[in-house]
Amino acid sequence: MIATPETVPISLDHYAPLVGAAEIEELRTLAGPLEGAVVDMVNSTAVGGGVAEILTRLIPLARELGLDARWHVMEGGPEFYEITKAFHNALHGNVCNFRPSDFEIFLDYNRRNRARLPLDGHFVVIHDPQPAAFIETRPLAEKQTWIWRCHIDLSRPDPAVWNFLEPFVSRYDGAIFSSPEFSRQLPIPQYLFYPSIDPLSDKNRELDADFIEDVLVRFGIDPRRPILTQISRFDRLKDPLGVLRAYRIVKRYFDCQLVLAGGGASDDPEGSAVLAEAREAAGHDPDVFILELPPSAPLEVNALQRGSTVVIQKSLREGFGLTVAEALWKKKPVVASAVGGIPTQVIHKHTGLLAHSVEGTAYQIRFLLAHPDIAQRLGEQGHEHVRENFLITGNLKRYLTLFLHEHC
Amino acid sequence: MNATAQPFQFVTAAYLTRIENQRAMTMAELLACLGHSSDAAIFYHTFQTLGQHHFLTEGFSNDFAQWVLASLNQPMLAERLASIDIRDYVSIAELRADLRHIVAEFCESYPKQAEQSAFEPFYFCQAVEVTRPLPWDAKTLAGFRAGLERLSHASFYYHFVASRLRLQLRTNDFSHWFEQSLGLQELAARANRIDIYINTIDTARKELIGLVDREIIQ
Helix, strand or coil: CCCCCCCCCCCHHHHHHHHCHHHHHHHHHHHHHHCCCEEEEEECCCCCCHHHHHHHHHHHHHHHCCCEEEEEECCCCHHHHHHHHHHHHHHCCCCCCCCHHHHHHHHHHHHHHHHHCCCCCCEEEEECCCCHHHHHHCCCCCCCEEEEECCCCCCCCCHHHHHHHHHHHCCCCEEEECCHHHCCCCCCCEEECCCCECCCCCCCCCCCHHHHHHHHHHCCCCCCCCEEEEECCCCHHHCHHHHHHHHHHHHCCCCCEEEEEECCCCCCHHHHHHHHHHHHHHCCCCCEEEEECCCCCHHHHHHHHHCCCEEEECCCCCCCCHHHHHHHHCCCCEEEECCCCHHHHCCECCCEEEECCHHHHHHHHHHHHHCHHHHHHHHHHHHHHHHHHCEHHHHHHHHHHHHHHHHC | CCCCCCCEEEEEEEEEEEEEEEEECCHHHHHHHHHHCCHHHHHHHHHHHHHHCCCCCCCCCCHHHHHHHHCCCCHHHHHHHHCCCHHHCCCHHHHHHHHHHHHHHHHHHCHHHHCCCCCCCEEEEEEEEEEEEEEEEECCHHHHHHHHHHCCHHHHHHHHHHHHHHHCCCCCHHHHHHHHCCCCHHHHHHHHCCCCCCCCHHHHHHHHHHHHHHHHHC
């Protein structure tokens, strides 16, 4: 039985040792003129998913700074969520067929939710496409700023869905994207906000060395030999078979182990198939550990990342890929594919190494295993890069800056 | 040391990145975009880069050089663009002219390469700056030293790097104050010689604190 480290309520001061007292003081200075400002944030789920994870921490921190930040979650039936899931996939570039009634259902749920929620704040931030049509009934008399925060990659959207959403998006005062690559040509200001990780969450906070070793040993992993790890759900786009092939090349030169760990396979037919394929490809290699983690296992993920010698993210396609930031925050050398938001996090030869193929991935891993001093330097620079750009405090600062910019 | 009548007001600066609708896929397109892009975009891709990657002491002297190297594999041109030292400029117009000159020369000399498609487009962005006075200032060098230690990276960057454009002088806020308010020309000159390209913000700050300490002892 592994003891679970204790958690404590989090306030801004808890972040000072991580980001510096000056950064916290700066947040307080920036928030000064915004004291009492009402901020309504709307998304489509209270738990699960990156947006809920961010808002869970962002809202209390904004309140601590004196803003009246409120979090509203829209309600929808299964038909609505089926449609929005299909919208999500289509916006990511997958081909989907929609009936005219799908768009009607989408609008109907938006109108019903809009009628339920007051949204009378000075700033209204609508997250993702699900509530995007709330703008339709924006009260024109009110002096409000409406912002659409898009967390998904819109670089290659299905025109049917984007042409439907674009007139709504264009009515906002601004839109926020996670990467310039994910943005669209729009008549409104578009801002760049990187997604963020919380350094004090169970997935990212410091862990005792004993706890890390306990987790490794529990899974049968040898803490004394090099460990290569990819944390991701079992999805073909994460290329677990490619990771295995890269590992086999590396194994010719180094006595290493491979950990492929992720969740979501049990309730996802494709995930189960990919997991089975990975297990079959691993065969009986005692140094390959394919771990199906429960949906919420943040401490295990944290320990596996911290216990790794090299962290891999060999995705074929990726959104932003925050698992990379998680690994960099833990000062781990990362070898990752140059796709989606990864190159923003892994600046080649500065904060990690990028690769474009199985062979390239294997080569970069071998290079890091052979040069631990360089691996350490990349990990440390990666940590600084995350500290500056991908922490929740930076996300909060961007919102404050945006509100101040709109306010002035 | 006597107090000055003109205290140094420490300021905090926060920057938003605004994504422009302009993007370039080739050097020829970059040249065209350099002609129409906003001053704020030129600032973002040259000055702002130093603030964003302040923990690195190699590469990244500006985004244009980085893109030319990483996405177009043109190291010679990248080196020329990287050699641009923003400390030499007191206006964006001058900086833009030099960037355009280097890129235009390349396009004329290598017309085929000028049309070569990059791996990734260059996305033009611009910086939106928001500033707020911090609740402390400095009337003496000792007070200044204490304030300097409390500054965030962004505030240090604002006073030490971005200030050059605001002042339209080949100096920074700190040196300007040393010289104009304290009459310390030598300290001002030494502080202005701190190389922001081979330092991180932390080491630049440390070097400045060292200079201030020596001045206090004298």
